[in-house]
Amino acid sequence: xxxxxxxxxxxxxxxxxxxxxxxxxxxxxxxxxxxxxxxxxxxxxxxxxxxxxxxxxxxxxxxxxxxxxxxxxxxxxxxxxxxxxxxxxxxxxxxxxxxxxxxxxxxxxxxxxxxxxxxxxxx
Amino acid sequence: xxxxxxxxxxxxxxxxxxxxxxxxxxxxxxxxxxxxxxxxxxxxxxxxxxxxxxxxxxxxxxxxxxxxxxxxxxxxxxxxxxxxxxxxxxxxxxxxxxxxxxxxxxxxxxxxxxxxxxxxxxxxxxxxxxxxxxxxxxxxxxxxxxxxxxxxxxxxxxxxxxxxxxxxxxxxxxxxxxxxxxxxxxxxxxxxxxxxxxxxxxxxxxxxxxxxxxxxxxxxxxxxxxxxxxxxxxxxxxxxxxxxxxxxxxxxxxxxxxxxxxxxxxxxxxxxxxxxxxxxxxxxxxxxxxxxxxxxxxxxxxxxxxxxxxxxxxxxxxxxxxxxxxxxxxxxxxxxxxxxxxxxxxxxxxxxxxxxxxxxxxxxxxxxxxxxxxxxxxxxxxxxxxxxxxxxxxxxxxxxxxxxxxxxxxxx
Numbered sequence: 001x002x003x004x005x006x007x008x009x010x011x012x013x014x015x016x017x018x019x020x021x022x023x024x025x026x027x028x029x030x031x032x033x034x035x036x037x038x039x040x041x042x043x044x045x046x047x048x049x050x051x052x053x054x055x056x057x058x059x060x061x062x063x064x065x066x067x068x069x070x071x072x073x074x075x076x077x078x079x080x081x082x083x084x085x086x087x088x089x090x091x092x093x094x095x096x097x098x099x100x101x102x103x104x105x106x107x108x109x110x111x112x113x114x115x116x117x118x119x120x121x122x123x
Numbered sequence: 124x125x126x127x128x129x130x131x132x133x134x135x136x137x138x139x140x141x142x143x144x145x146x147x148x149x150x151x152x153x154x155x156x157x158x159x160x161x162x163x164x165x166x167x168x169x170x171x172x173x174x175x176x177x178x179x180x181x182x183x184x185x186x187x188x189x190x191x192x193x194x195x196x197x198x199x200x201x202x203x204x205x206x207x208x209x210x211x212x213x214x215x216x217x218x219x220x221x222x223x224x225x226x227x228x229x230x231x232x233x234x235x236x237x238x239x240x241x242x243x244x245x246x247x248x249x250x251x252x253x254x255x256x257x258x259x260x261x262x263x264x265x266x267x268x269x270x271x272x273x274x275x276x277x278x279x280x281x282x283x284x285x286x287x288x289x290x291x292x293x294x295x296x297x298x299x300x301x302x303x304x305x306x307x308x309x310x311x312x313x314x315x316x317x318x319x320x321x322x323x324x325x326x327x328x329x330x331x332x333x334x335x336x337x338x339x340x341x342x343x344x345x346x347x348x349x350x351x352x353x354x355x356x357x358x359x360x361x362x363x364x365x366x367x368x369x370x371x372x373x374x375x376x377x378x379x380x381x382x383x384x385x386x387x388x389x390x391x392x393x394x395x396x397x398x399x400x401x402x403x404x405x406x407x408x409x410x411x412x413x414x415x416x417x418x419x420x421x422x423x424x425x426x427x428x429x430x431x432x433x434x435x436x437x438x439x440x441x442x443x444x445x446x447x448x449x450x451x452x453x454x455x456x457x458x459x460x461x462x463x464x465x466x467x468x469x470x471x472x473x474x475x476x477x478x479x480x481x482x483x484x485x486x487x488x489x490x491x492x493x494x495x496x497x498x499x500x501x502x503x504x505x506x507x508x509x510x511x512x513x514x515x516x517x518x519x520x521x522x523x524x525x526x527x528x529x530x531x532x533x534x535x
Contacts, residue, residue: 088404
C-alpha cells in the first residue's frame with residue numbers, strides 16, 4: 001500500500017525561520033528520506049512554494065480562477081497531481097481540463113514546487 | 124516542538140497579528156506593546172512546560188489583554204484574573220477569540236499596525252525604524268547597529284516617530300475600500316525602503332543590514348496573504364525576491380561590486396527566483412500593470428537569461444518604456460536608453476540620453492552611460508570627458524574603478 005504523507009505547518013512560523021534554520025530542517029529531513037530511499041520505499045517528495053504563490057481553480061460549468069490558496073473547510077484533500085507546465089497559464093488550462101472532466105464541485109489548488117524528487121517506490 | 128528556536132519563530136510569526144489586535148483593543152501603541160511583551164514573557168515560561176498553543180497569536184492576544192487589564196485591576200485593588208497556566212488548555216478560551224479574529228478583522232488589524240509605522244506624515248528614516256521596531260520586533264540595539272547610529276539616538280528617533288503617529292490620529296474604525304488601498308500602498312512603499320536599506324549595504328555592513336532584506340520579504344509575503352489579489356503586492360514581493368536572489372553574486376572576494384553583466388549566475392538562488400517568477404505569472408493575469416510589477420518583470424527578464432549575452436534587451440526596453448509612461452522620470456529614461464543601446468545600437472540610445480543632461484548632470488550613472496555610448500560611436504574625446512565627469516561623481520571606489528578601466532580601454 002502506498003501512503004501519501006501530507007505536511008501541514010504554520011506558514012508564519014516556517015516563514016520566520018532563518019535560512020540556517022530552514023537548511024538545518026531540510027538536512028535532517030533528508031536523512032530520513034535517504035533511509036527510506038535505500039529501502040526502496042520512497043516515492044515523490046515535494047516542497048511547495050509559499051501559499052502566496054498559489055492560484056485556485058474553482059470547478060463549475062465555467063471554472064473560476066482565484067488568487068490565493070484553497071481556503072474552504074467544507075471540502076477535504078482527496079488527491080493530487082504533479083504536472084509539468086510552461087507557465088501559470090498552462091497550469092490553469094490543465095486544471096480547467098480536469099475540472100470539466102471531474103463533474104463534481106470542489107476546487108484545484110495550483111502550487112508551484114520549490115523542491116521535487118521523483119523517487120522510485122511503486123514504479 | 125517547544126525548543127527555543129520554535130518558540131522564537133512562533134513569537135516572531137504571531138507578532139503582527141497579536142500586536143495589531145492589542146493595538147485595536149487598547150488604541151495606544153505603548154500600552155499594546157507592553158501587553159504584548161508581557162504575553163511573550165509568559166509564553167516563554169508557559170510554552171516549554173505546557174506545550175505550544177494551537178494558535179499562538181490568539182494565545183498572545185488573550186494573555187496580553189488579560190495581563191494589561193490585570194495590571195489595571197491590581198492598581199485599583201480588585202480581584203486578579205486567573206493565571207494563564209489555568210488557561211494552558213486554551214481550547215475553550217481560544218476558539219471564540221480566534222473566530223472573531225478571523226477574516227477581515229484580523230486583516231485590518233495587521234494592516235493598521237503596519238500603516239501606523241508607514242504613516243505618510245513620517246519621514247522615510249522614521250518609517251523604516253518604526254516598522255522594524257514595531258512590526259518586526261527588532262531591538263533598538265539591532266536597528267541602531269543597522270543604521271550606524273548610537274542606541275540613544277535611535278531610541279529618540281523611534282520615540283519621536285511614535286509621538287508623530289499618535290498626533291496623526293489613525294482611525295480605528297474598519298477602513299473603507301479607498302482608505303484600505305491607500306494604506307496598502309503606503310505599507311508597500313515602506314517595505315521597499317526597508318528592503319533597499321539591506322540591499323544597498325556593502326559587504327562590510329551586510330552582517331548588520333542583510334537581515335533587513337529577509338525581513339522586508341517576510342512582511343511582503345504577509346501583506347500578500349492578507350491581500351491575495353493585489354497584483355502590485357505580487358510585483359513588489361517578486362521584485363524583492365529576484366533582487367535578493369542575486370546577493371551571493373553581487374560582491375567579489377574583496378568586497379567590490381560585481382556588475383550584473385559580470386555576475387556568476389550559478390550563484391543566484393534558484394528557489395527565490397522560482398517564487399518571484401511564479402508571482403509575476405500571477406500578477407500578469409490581472410492585466411493591471413503597475414510600477415512594482417514592471418520593475419519585477421525587468422528583474423525577471425534578467426533572471427531568465429542563462430548568460431548576460433542571452434538577455435532579451437528588446438523586452439527590457441519595452442518594459443522600461445511602459446514604466447516611463449506610468450512613472451515618468453529621467454532615471455527610467457536613462458535605463459531605457461541603456462537597454463535600447465543593447466537592442467538597437469548606440470545611436471538611437473544617445474538620442475534618448477542627450478536631452479537628460481540638464482536633469483541628470485550631477486548623476487554618476489548618466490555620465491557613465493553617455494560615455495559608453497560615445498565610445499561605441501567612436502567619439503573618443505567626448506567619451507573621455509564624460510567618463511572623467513563620472514569618476515568625479517562616483518559614490519564608491521568600485522564605481523570609480525569601473526569607469527577608470529573604461530578610460531584605460533579608450534587608449535591614448
